[in-house]
Amino acid sequence: MDFIEGLGRSSRISFNKLGRATHFLIQTISGVMSVFMRPRLLTKQLYSVGVMSFLIITISGLFVGMVLGLQGYYTLSDFGAEETLGVMVAASLVRELGPVVSALLFAGRAGSALTAEIGLMKATEQLSGMEMMAIDPIKRIITPRFLAGLISMPLLAGIFSAVGIIGGQIVGSGLLGVDEGAYWSQMQASIDFYDDIINGVIKSIVFGFVASWIALFEGYDAIPTSEGVSRATTRTVVNSAFTILGLDFILTALMFGDH
Amino acid sequence: MNNRVSDQDNLVSVRDLTFSRGNKKIFDDISLDFQRGKVTAIMGPSGTGKTTMLKLIGGQLFPDKGSVFVDGQNVHKLRRADLYTLRKRLGMLFQSGALLTDMSVFDNVAFPLREHTQLPESMIRTLVLMKLQAVGLRGASQLMPNELSGGMARRVALARAIALDPMMIMYDEPFTGQDPISMGVLVHLIKSLNNILGLTSIIVSHDVHDTMAIADYIYVLSGGKIVGQGTPKEIQESDSEWVQQFMTGAADGPVHFHYPAKDYIDDLMSSGKRY
Numbered sequence: 001m002d003f004i005e006g007l008g009r010s011s012r013i014s015f016n017k018l019g020r021a022t023h024f025l026i027q028t029i030s031g032v033m034s035v036f037m038r039p040r041l042l043t044k045q046l047y048s049v050g051v052m053s054f055l056i057i058t059i060s061g062l063f064v065g066m067v068l069g070l071q072g073y074y075t076l077s078d079f080g081a082e083e084t085l086g087v088m089v090a091a092s093l094v095r096e097l098g099p100v101v102s103a104l105l106f107a108g109r110a111g112s113a114l115t116a117e118i119g120l121m122k123a124t125e126q127l128s129g130m131e132m133m134a135i136d137p138i139k140r141i142i143t144p145r146f147l148a149g150l151i152s153m154p155l156l157a158g159i160f161s162a163v164g165i166i167g168g169q170i171v172g173s174g175l176l177g178v179d180e181g182a183y184w185s186q187m188q189a190s191i192d193f194y195d196d197i198i199n200g201v202i203k204s205i206v207f208g209f210v211a212s213w214i215a216l217f218e219g220y221d222a223i224p225t226s227e228g229v230s231r232a233t234t235r236t237v238v239n240s241a242f243t244i245l246g247l248d249f250i251l252t253a254l255m256f257g258d259h
Numbered sequence: 260m261n262n263r264v265s266d267q268d269n270l271v272s273v274r275d276l277t278f279s280r281g282n283k284k285i286f287d288d289i290s291l292d293f294q295r296g297k298v299t300a301i302m303g304p305s306g307t308g309k310t311t312m313l314k315l316i317g318g319q320l321f322p323d324k325g326s327v328f329v330d331g332q333n334v335h336k337l338r339r340a341d342l343y344t345l346r347k348r349l350g351m352l353f354q355s356g357a358l359l360t361d362m363s364v365f366d367n368v369a370f371p372l373r374e375h376t377q378l379p380e381s382m383i384r385t386l387v388l389m390k391l392q393a394v395g396l397r398g399a400s401q402l403m404p405n406e407l408s409g410g411m412a413r414r415v416a417l418a419r420a421i422a423l424d425p426m427m428i429m430y431d432e433p434f435t436g437q438d439p440i441s442m443g444v445l446v447h448l449i450k451s452l453n454n455i456l457g458l459t460s461i462i463v464s465h466d467v468h469d470t471m472a473i474a475d476y477i478y479v480l481s482g483g484k485i486v487g488q489g490t491p492k493e494i495q496e497s498d499s500e501w502v503q504q505f506m507t508g509a510a511d512g513p514v515h516f517h518y519p520a521k522d523y524i525d526d527l528m529s530s531g532k533r534y
Contacts, residue, residue, distance in 0.1 A: 124355055128314075131317075132350075
C-alpha cells in the first residue's frame with residue numbers, strides 16, 4: 001500500500017513539475033521577439049554560453065577524433081579496410097558523437113553554469129527585484145540565454161565534429177600510415193550532406209533546445225537556498241544527460257531507421 | 260467590476276486579507292491602511308509574514324481571500340501589463356539589496372531607466388549621478404556590488420528604487436545587520452526622501468528603536484492578526500501584552516520562546532525516530 005501511495009505521490013510531483021516546465025517554456029518562447037529587438041542581450045549570452053564553451057569542445061573533439069582514428073584503424077586493418085578510416089571517423093562524428101558528446105559537454109559546462117546563475121539570482125532576490133521594477137525576468141534574463149543555447153549548440157557540435165575529423169586524420173595518416181588522400185576522398189564520397197550532416201545538425205538543435213530548457217528551468221525552479229541551488233545544478237547535468245541520450249536513440253531510429 | 264475605492268487619503272488599502280502557506284495561515288482576515296505621504300511601519304516578530312505583506316502589496320503573491328488596493332487599483336485583478344505599469348510607480352528595497360551582481364553600481368541604478376525610458380545616455384548619466392549623490396555614493400559609481408559593504412549595497416538599492424521617481428517605496432528590513440553609522444544614514448535617508456520627494460513609505464522591520472523614530476503610524480502583527488496599531492506614542496503606551504512583549508523584547512509571553520513541540524520529558528524518554 002505504501003508503495004502505491006509513494007508511486008502516486010511521486011507521479012503527481014513529476015506531472016506537476018512537467019506542467020511548470022511547460023508553462024516556463026511557453027513563457028520563454030513568447031519572449032523571443034523582444035530579444036530580437038535588443039540583439040545586445042543575445043550577443044552577450046552567445047559569448048558566455050557559446051564562446052566560453054569553445055575550448056572544452058575543441059579539446060574534447062580532438063581527443064575523441066584521435067581515439068576514433070586509433071580504434072578504427074585497429075579494427076579496419078584486420079579486414080584490410082584501413083583506407084575507409086576517414087568514412088568511419090566522419091560518420092561516427094557527424095551522425096552521433098558530434099551532436100551527443102558536445103551536448104553532454106554543453107550540459108556539463110554551460111548548462112550547470114546557467115542553472116547556478118539563475119538559481120543564485122533567485123536566492124539573492126535579483127529576479128524578484130526585477131519583477132518589482134516592472135521588468136519581466138523571463139524576457140530579460142531567461143529568453144536570451146535560451147536562444148544563445150539554441151544557436152550555440154549546432155555550431156559547437158559542428159566544431160566538435162570538424163576538429164574530431166582532423167584528430168582522426170592526425171592519428172590515422174600522421175601516425176599509423178593511412179593514405180591521406182584515401183582518408184579524405186573516401187570520406188567525401190561516402191558522407192551525404194543531407195542524410196549525415198543535416199541530420200546531425202537537427203540532432204544538435206534538438207539537444208541544444210532541451211539542454212537549455214532543462215538548465216534554465218532547474219535554475220528558475222530551484223529552492224532558493226545554497227542546498228537547493230546545488231541540487232538543481234546536479235539535476236541539470238543528470239536530467240540533461242538522460243534526455244539527450246534518450247532523444248538520441250529516438251532521433252537515430254527516425255532518421256536512420258530505413259537504412 | 261468596480262476595482263476602485265473612494266478613500267483618497269490612503270495610497271494602499273488592504274481589505275479582509277487572508278493568506279496561507281500550506282496549512283499555515285500567515286494572515287487571517289486583516290485590514291490595513293497606508294496613508295499618502297506618511298511613513299507606515301509593519302512590525303512584529305520574525306516569521307509573522309511582514310515581507311509576505313510587501314509581496315502581496317506588490318502583486319508578487321496572491322491572497323486566498325480579500326483584496327489589496329494601490330492608488331485605487333485592485334492589484335490582484337490587474338492584467339499583467341497594468342500591474343507592470345503600476346509597479347513602475349512603486350519602489351522596493353529588498354533586505355539583501357537585490358543588486359544585479361554582473362553590473363556596476365552605476366549600471367544598477369541606470370537599469371530601470373534604460374529598461375523603461377528612451378532617454379539619451381547623457382541624461383541617464385545625469386539622473387543616475389543625482390540619485391547616487393542623494394544617497395552619498397556618487398564616488399562609488401564604478402564599483403561592483405561585491406565591492407560594497409551591506410550598508411552601501413542598501414543605499415545603492417535605494418538609489419535604484421527612486422530612479423523612476425516612484426510614488427511609494429516599500430522597505431524590507433532596511434536596518435537589519437547594519438552598524439550604527441549605516442543605520443543612522445539609512446534612517447536619515449528614508450525620512451528625508453519621504454519628506455523631500457513626497458513619497459509614501461512602508462517599512463517592514465523588527466528594529467523597534469529606529470522604526471519608532473521615523474514612522475508616523477505602526478501596525479504590529481503577530482499570529483496572522485494585527486495585535487496593535489497606532490502612532491509610535493500610542494504603541495509605546497499600549498497595554499496589549501503582545502505589543503509589550505515585542506517592544507520590551509521579553510523572551511516569553513504571548514509569543515512563545517519554544518516552537519510548538521510535544522512534552523519535553525516524553526520526548527527525552529522516547530526512543531524516537533532519528534533526526
